[in-house]
Amino acid sequence: MRASLIQIAVSDGESVAARRARVADVVREQSGSDLVVLPELWTVGAFAYEQFETEAEPLDGPTYEAMSKAASDAGVWLHAGSVVERAGDGSLYNTALVLSPAGELAATYRKIHRFGFDQGEAVLMSAGESLTTVALPEQVLGIATCYDLRFPELFRGLVDAGATTMVVAAGWPARRRAHWTLLNRARAVEDQSYVLACGLAGTHAGVEQAGHSLVVDPWGEVLAEAGTGEDVITVELDPAKVAETREQFPALKDRRLH
Numbered sequence: 001m002r003a004s005l006i007q008i009a010v011s012d013g014e015s016v017a018a019r020r021a022r023v024a025d026v027v028r029e030q031s032g033s034d035l036v037v038l039p040e041l042w043t044v045g046a047f048a049y050e051q052f053e054t055e056a057e058p059l060d061g062p063t064y065e066a067m068s069k070a071a072s073d074a075g076v077w078l079h080a081g082s083v084v085e086r087a088g089d090g091s092l093y094n095t096a097l098v099l100s101p102a103g104e105l106a107a108t109y110r111k112i113h114r115f116g117f118d119q120g121e122a123v124l125m126s127a128g129e130s131l132t133t134v135a136l137p138e139q140v141l142g143i144a145t146c147y148d149l150r151f152p153e154l155f156r157g158l159v160d161a162g163a164t165t166m167v168v169a170a171g172w173p174a175r176r177r178a179h180w181t182l183l184n185r186a187r188a189v190e191d192q193s194y195v196l197a198c199g200l201a202g203t204h205a206g207v208e209q210a211g212h213s214l215v216v217d218p219w220g221e222v223l224a225e226a227g228t229g230e231d232v233i234t235v236e237l238d239p240a241k242v243a244e245t246r247e248q249f250p251a252l253k254d255r256r257l258h
């Protein structure tokens with residue numbers, strides 16, 4: 001099972017339409033993979049708050065259209081990162097889209113933990129309320145977005161829902177890069193799951209992004225890690241390794257507080 005993470009550099013100078021077309025081409029180049037993952041809000045930029053209103057789109061909007069075509073052209077499962085979703089009642093959500101190799105919308109996930117305390121996303125977006133898992137042929141994806149990474153109970157909920165591979169799409173700032181790496185490894189170890197963590201690169205809206213997307217195995221080993229610029233990392237996952245790890249070191253069975 002081959003997975004590719006596309007770490008996208010977002011700059012203020014590139015239009016959303018140009019970036020969408022460029023990223024669609026990079027997705028098409030990953031036709032040898034089974035699963036491709038993109039970062040959080042790579043269209044508009046995770047910190048480009050002033051553009052959230054103008055770039056908001058419905059679930060079947062331009063990003064879905066471009067990514068649906070790219071997924072079916074490449075014949076891959078595509079976690080297309082997240083978009084600023086405009087819901088039917090006009091409210092905004094930070095919503096991740098997962099597309100099947102036929103280009104169909106297989107799942108959506110509205111980010112539950114909004115970042116910014118009393119500013120930015122935390123006031124501009126509404127909060128999602130439900131967990132999302134996606135059953136692929138050999139594994140179950142558990143979906144999380146950026147700041148969710150700081151809330152281990154969300155990941156435990158995904159484990160309880162059957163997840164074996166956590167996918168974290170992010171736009172994580174460079175100044176907290178140490179937390180990014182540490183928390184992704186912690187989630188892999190404590191949930192005995194693969195973690196595919198795909199972030200943004202570059203600087204937009206004055207916020208330098210951490211890059212360093214990574215893939216962690218269920219024992220906590222980092223299998224691949226990107227640098228700070230735009231990058232693609234590709235790894236072979238062994239879905240059987242999750243069950244093996246959970247059997248050989250059955251800590252999840254010792255949970256008391258749930």
Ligand SMILES: O=C(O)CCC(=O)C(=O)O
Binds near residue numbers: 148171173176
């Ligand atoms: O928790 C953090 O340090 C970063 C979170 C974040 O940037 C986000 O959720 O957009």
